[in-house]
Amino acid sequence: MFERPKSGEQAVLVHIQFDAERDQEDLNEFIDLVRSAGARDVALVTGTRHAPDPRYFVGSGKAEEIRDAVRDTAAEVVIFDHALSPSQERNLEKLFECRVLDRTGLILDIFAQRARSHEGKLQVELAQLRHMSTRLVRGWTHLERQKGGIGLRGPGETQLESDRRLLGMRIKQIRARLDKVNRQRDQGRQSRRKAETPTVSLVGYTNAGKSTLFNKLTDARVYSANQLFATLDPTLRRLGLPDQNEVVLADTVGFIRHLPHDLVAAFRSTLQETLEADLLLHVIDANDERVDDNRAQVNEVLREIGAEEIPQIEVFNKIDLMGRGPGIDYDASGEIRRVWLSAVTGEGIPEFLQALADRFKAEQVHGMLELPATAGGIRARLFELGAIREESMDEHGDWHLEILLARKDFERVRKQAGLAEDCLELLH
Numbered sequence: 001m002f003e004r005p006k007s008g009e010q011a012v013l014v015h016i017q018f019d020a021e022r023d024q025e026d027l028n029e030f031i032d033l034v035r036s037a038g039a040r041d042v043a044l045v046t047g048t049r050h051a052p053d054p055r056y057f058v059g060s061g062k063a064e065e066i067r068d069a070v071r072d073t074a075a076e077v078v079i080f081d082h083a084l085s086p087s088q089e090r091n092l093e094k095l096f097e098c099r100v101l102d103r104t105g106l107i108l109d110i111f112a113q114r115a116r117s118h119e120g121k122l123q124v125e126l127a128q129l130r131h132m133s134t135r136l137v138r139g140w141t142h143l144e145r146q147k148g149g150i151g152l153r154g155p156g157e158t159q160l161e162s163d164r165r166l167l168g169m170r171i172k173q174i175r176a177r178l179d180k181v182n183r184q185r186d187q188g189r190q191s192r193r194k195a196e197t198p199t200v201s202l203v204g205y206t207n208a209g210k211s212t213l214f215n216k217l218t219d220a221r222v223y224s225a226n227q228l229f230a231t232l233d234p235t236l237r238r239l240g241l242p243d244q245n246e247v248v249l250a251d252t253v254g255f256i257r258h259l260p261h262d263l264v265a266a267f268r269s270t271l272q273e274t275l276e277a278d279l280l281l282h283v284i285d286a287n288d289e290r291v292d293d294n295r296a297q298v299n300e301v302l303r304e305i306g307a308e309e310i311p312q313i314e315v316f317n318k319i320d321l322m323g324r325g326p327g328i329d330y331d332a333s334g335e336i337r338r339v340w341l342s343a344v345t346g347e348g349i350p351e352f353l354q355a356l357a358d359r360f361k362a363e364q365v366h367g368m369l370e371l372p373a374t375a376g377g378i379r380a381r382l383f384e385l386g387a388i389r390e391e392s393m394d395e396h397g398d399w400h401l402e403i404l405l406a407r408k409d410f411e412r413v414r415k416q417a418g419l420a421e422d423c424l425e426l427l428h
Contacts, residue, residue: 011039012069015081016058017048029257030081030103037110042073056095057088063095070096079106104131107256119181126174133167198360198406199248200239201274203302204283205294206254209317213283213343214251217353241357245364250277255301257293274307279359286316286340313359314338315352320345328355335359366404367424373397378417385409402427 011034015027027046034041047062056063057080066078077099078092084102092100101109108131111124202210218237239249252274274280280302284295295314302308319326319342326348329338336355341348371378379399382388387405394400403410403424414423 009038009040010042010073010075010077012043012045012066012073012075012078013041013081014045014058014066014078016052016062017046018050026081026257033103033106033110034079037106037113039077039079042075043069045069052082052088055088055091057082057084057092063092067096070098077101119178122174122178122181126171126178129167129171129174133164133171197238197246197248198278199250199276200279200281200356201250201252201277202281202283203252203274203298204254204315205285205288205298206256208254208283208285208288208294209343210254210283211251213315213317213341214249216343216346216349218249241360242354245357245360247356247360250274255298257297274302274310275305277307277310280307280310280312282312282314284314284316285318287318287321313356316340317343319347326351328352363407364404365407365410365424365426367402367426369401369403369424371399371401373399375399375417378413378419381413385413 013030013034015030031041031044045062045066047058049058053059058066069075070078075098078096079101081103083104084092084100089100089102108124108128112128114120202214204210214235214237217239235251237249238246240246282295282298284291288294299308302310313336316338319340324340326342327340328336328351329340331337336359339348339352339355341352343349369382373396379388379391379401382401382403382405385405387403387409388401389404390402392400410424414421
């Protein structure tokens with residue numbers, strides 16, 4: 001039986017081609033993932049298959065080739081760019097006499113390194129435990145033995161059953177703690193909804209520059225680096241717009257090809273900020289040769305979490321690397337569809353903020369409202385919404401209010417109060 005190293009720095013990478021069209025781009029991303037995890041790739045084994053082998057995932061000949069590469073390079077871990085079944089992982093570890101990691105385990109390792117908040121660490125641990133629960137038997141035969149010794153003889157439970165029970169208890173504890181965190185987040189979202197502050201969520205492929213843009217806009221100093229999954233934890237900051245209005249800007253975890261479903265499920269509470277947003281800013285690395293495919297992958301994940309109907313503006317970042325200037329693209333109806341900018345140099349950001357302000361302004365009403373002295377309830381509601389800019393009272397005791405608020409909110413207040421449709425004198 002082999003000894004499991006505490007960390008695997010020297011890695012043999014295995015990438016099997018099933019789809020010729022996407023093979024090279026998937027391979028490049030796989031290597032980036034391995035390096036983001038801190039491993040050093042000492043050998044790369046590639047091959048082609050029509051379908052995975054049930055025993056080794058790869059054929060027996062390819063498995064021998066990988067074993068030779070492990071011995072020649074003294075590698076400590078073999079990393080597959082694919083999802084392995086528990087039995088495949090166990091068979092491969094026995095053959096290679098070293099640790100074997102699949103794509104899900106690799107991404108989980110990166111997530112564990114990047115998580116900084118209490119919530120993020122809980123989510124990562126939950127995903128790790130759920131992944132581990134299917135792999136308890138791996139290479140360890142002692143887990144299948146029954147407990148023995150004085151006071152422990154008899155039917156008892158095997159070590160494997162004991163470990164499964166302990167894992168189940170820990171998973172239950174983490175879910176309870178995450179539920180508490182989720183309730184706190186819900187309270188924050190309810191407060192923002194009550195204050196009618198729009199929420200704008202940054203989404204995009206990992207390493208597209210979301211956190212860099214977030215920092216540029218809000219001075220939040222969120223960790224950012226040229227690596228995959230540089231930041232996991234959602235961060236929210238208020239962002240002032242040129243028309244003196246404010247929005248709440250949320251930075252969220254980046255997406256990636258073939259993101260394991262267990263990870264999407266574990267981070268669903270983090271992605272809730274995306275689901276509750278009034279607008280999505282889809283940050284795209286304009287200089288990436290895979291720009292169209294990356295954009296499609298993000299939209300696929302948005303569909304998976306139910307956020308495909310939320311309005312979206314595409315923000316093409318890193319224009320400084322491609323030699324083009326900033327700009328804003330509109331569709332036939334005058335709606336903003338694309339913004340071209342550089343989060344590093346700041347090119348295009350003033351125009352972007354003005355366009356963002358114009359978009360929210362188009363969904364607002366600004367005008368003078370006259371209310372009788374008996375309409376104190378309506379006036380109080382408008383104050384609750386933060387809609388009243390100025391007010392005065394005439395000699396009859398009637399209020400003259402300058403208001404600015406979302407059109408949908410004004411219509412709700414107007415209908416509840418039974419005011420006429422033309423009660424508001426619009427200001428320009």
